[in-house]
Amino acid sequence: MKKLSARRRHPLAALVVLLFALAVTGGLYAAFSPSEAKADDSSAQSLAIEEGKKLYAVGCASCHGTGGQGTTDGPSLVGVGSAAVDFQVSTGRMPAQQPGAQVPKKKNIYSNAQIEQLSAYIASLGPGPVTPTKEQFDPAGGNVAEGGELFRTNCAQCHNFVGKGGALTNGKYAPSLEGVSPKHLYEAMQTGPQNMPSFPDTVMPEEKKKDIIAYLDTVNSDKTETPGGMEIGGLGPVSEGLFGWVFGMGAMIVLTIWVAARTAKAKKS
Amino acid sequence: MEAAGNPFADPGLPPHEHRQQDIDERAARRSERTIALLFTVSMLATVAFIASYVAFPVDRIIYVFPLGHISALNFSLGLTLGIALFTIGAGAVHWARTLMSDVEVADERHPIEAAPEVKAKVLEDFAAGAAESGFGRRKLARNTLFGALTLVPLAGLVLLRDLGPLPQDKLRHTKWGKGKRLMNYNTMLALRPEDIAVGSLTFAMPEGMKESDHDFQTQIAKAALMLVRLQPENIKDKRELDWSHDGIVAFSKICTHVGCPINLYEQQTHHVLCPCHQSTFDLSDGGRVIFGPAGHALPQLRIGVNKDGYLEAKGDFAEPVGPAFWERG
């Protein structure tokens, strides 16, 4: 897990993500005029949609229906946008092994180009949240303290105060945010995957999302500082109590045995 | 006498056996050197403690495997202090175990209870003292004394009155009221219905509240609100539907069990879970309790849209928010 996140935080990885994100969104980003963008590379776009449709038919249609309209096994994908596709597929959650309330993340089986094509196809079904660009989700420049306040108000109730995750009802859970890339954090907030509610830009503006990502980058990453020593899970008093009993009280009992034991007797001659 | 016939008789304390240190001065010297070494380590550790106190700035962070990025000062101070203390203890215990006598000694016990003549003397003294006091005979004096002693603590009790105000109807009102707009927590801007998407979660506070208000904490402890949007056809409760606006429903964020902010919202099931004691409420069914220790539904705030197109409250909560209490009814 650590290694994965380390690779994700590699400076080159960020570059790859950037290039990839730019390629996927193309001119679709809100700052640009959508019509202009369409005009620019409509042929490349329609090619991608075609390829995406084929991939969709193989990997997704059994649950989400042939036209993305949804079935009893999977929700409609009309209007979920490319951000949702990128999040679900590149974290390996989709395609799911079996439909259910909680689809865990696993190894991603698609190439970046394929995800891009799938995204393009789903985005063509109806307007929805667009895969973010690096300047939207890059933690650099975010206000960490503001992000902390927002995180404690909007996120900590499920994901714990530093994003270690937590339980939901009936076996569902909010996953740990350790090692989740800034892009995926952004997409999750934007789209609300599975049982997570979404935090659209209308109520959680873009720069606030960036603040939250910056906060997580500070308190839950490889470079997180834990001045007091080992973090012991960052789960609060339960793990501290367990640690105190096992190592604290354990050491004490070993000591009592040593202090009270009699010293070995000299061998009788 | 009994021992002769009893195979289980107490054989008495086993004879003392010598340790190596008792019979071999060289072994004893070795022990002494170990002890001295431990005490010397302690001295060095104390010096190291003072040195780290001076040397490391309070904000220096170092990476120590497997502990992570930790404070150099905390780590070095704790370790040196720990070693300084531990080696004193280890030296002392080693001394006691190897060089001090380990001959077991038996000490006699004496019964705790007093001898009968002592008891008799005490009772006699007490009877004499009691008679001399006239405590049994002077009933008027005695009973008024009891009365006075019973009443006097009331003075202390009365003094506690000003610890706090009387409850009155404080728990029944919040800052919400008719026409108050719903302000987004994250931006402190007034919310419009179109801001709130299906499946999203938004928190709101009443218009006019500021974080810097003196009573902000007390007010937000009651007024905190969560907003979700459902498809109107998914709302099962009639009143909930009436009090909603276009599928947007507003519920108190304060759990009706013991008042934790309850907002673990599952957007697919429309359930909210309390992270403190796992009470679960169904936001598509009037905030009904479906699991856990909460005793009643989450209060809903009736909302609508004002003429400028902003969401507004249609009044205060119809019932007290938060934990139940005796006068709640």
Add this chain to the structure above:
Amino acid sequence: MSTATETQRGRKAPAGERVADWADGRLGVYSLAKANMRKIFPDHWSFMLGEVALYSFIIIILTGVYLTLFFHPSMEEVVYHGPYVPMQGVRMSEAFASTLDISFEVRGGLLIRQIHHWAALIFLAAMLVHMMRVFFTGAFRKPREINWLFGFLLFFLGMLTGFTGYSLPDDLLSGTGLRFIEGVFLSIPVVGTYISMFVFGGEFPGMDLIPRLYPVHVLLLPGIMLGLLVAHLILVFYHKHTQYPGPGKTEKNVVGMPLLPVYMAKAGGFFFLVFGVIAILSAVATINPIWAIGPYRPDQVSTGAQPDWYMGFAEGLVRVMPGWEINAWGHTLVLGVFIPIVLFPLVLFAIGVYPFIESWITGDKREHHILDRPRNAPTRTAFGVAWLTAYLVMLVGGGNDLWATSFHLSINSITWFVRIGFFAGPVLAFIVTKRICLGLQRRDKDKVLHGRETGIIKRLPHGEFIEVHQPLSQEDLHKLTQHEQPEPYEVGPAEDENGVRRKIKGSQKLRAKLSKGYYGEDNVIPKPTAEEYKEITSGHGHH
């Protein structure tokens, strides 16, 4: 007096002696020392568990005094501008801000904070383990019942002191705990809202709570505890320590090493060992990182909201209680909160008053200084294990969300498991423990009569294989047979010798029944008698 005259007679006494003379003339230290200086303490590791508690208490007081020098118990709000970046510009109470300052600006402040907190967790853990040692060995019996009560009160007050201390930094986690306390006050019938308003100085959270908790945490509760602790130790000295059965140990003596020098060196050294371990623990492991948790706001919360472990039992009771609420005649009875909060002290007091219950049932009014081996008191041992089971089940309940995420279970199933386990677990534990105890008694009996199994297999001339049994030493024979097996209490015949019906009180019947549960035939394996032993050992060969 004689010492003083001797000094006048020319010989100059050493300085130490002169100081002692001075003190003796005013405090009578020589008589005190005569009784105590060479007092005998038995050596056993389990006798040092109480010392772990004692020393962690001292460590808590030392570090606590240091923390008071920097902590501001105030709920006035300030905006943080200190060195910890993720909090810069955040509004917080002065209490929280000063705790951040202790952690990030006072050199060594973080270490002292962590020592204080780790020591508190170990203090409570050590008290519980010590209490269980005393319980399972029957050390609470006459003359030590009052000292058991003192110890029990220390444990209970330790929980309260710990909880108030945990609340002082006013962080998001502890504030959530205080909100829970508000709910608890509100649930009290009739006077609940008044108590809540008086404690909080108005509505929750108000501005008064932290300043009020502060003297309770640093003065009132530790003061009471210090008094109880001194009384506890005086009684330990006065009663002299109990001892495990063994050769040469009787009800009339105490076998061990003298206070001066061995015990003094061991106990004194042990203080440093305990302090050293806690200091090292605080160097390597974070505890209660309030900077990561954030300041308290009544509208924020984090999942995994739990109290420190010693309140986990109460937390469990609250979590698994069904949401009962009765509304009638314009009033609300909040049973969903009130019942667990009443149960919490009741379950604890069940073990607190146990010595008096046992002595009433057994009718045993003698002093006991030789400890029981737990197997020889099966009903008591089973009760203790049942109590611990209930305690542990609720501890699991208190952390149900973390169990759920760690073991991929459903919170709802764990809650149901705990609801059922709280009632079924102790019963099961009681039955199983009792059977194990009786089994061990049987094994002891076999050992006494047939000797120890050596593991050596011998082939007899006619081809049969037998395992060679080695007879026990005199010491072991004594140790395995020294315990008493009293007769159960009987109500007596329903009619006296004249045929008149006696009045038998219900309490007597109950007592007889319970007494049978302790000493009745089903609850004890009769220990081997000397006759049995002689018959078997003399008639060797015919099995």
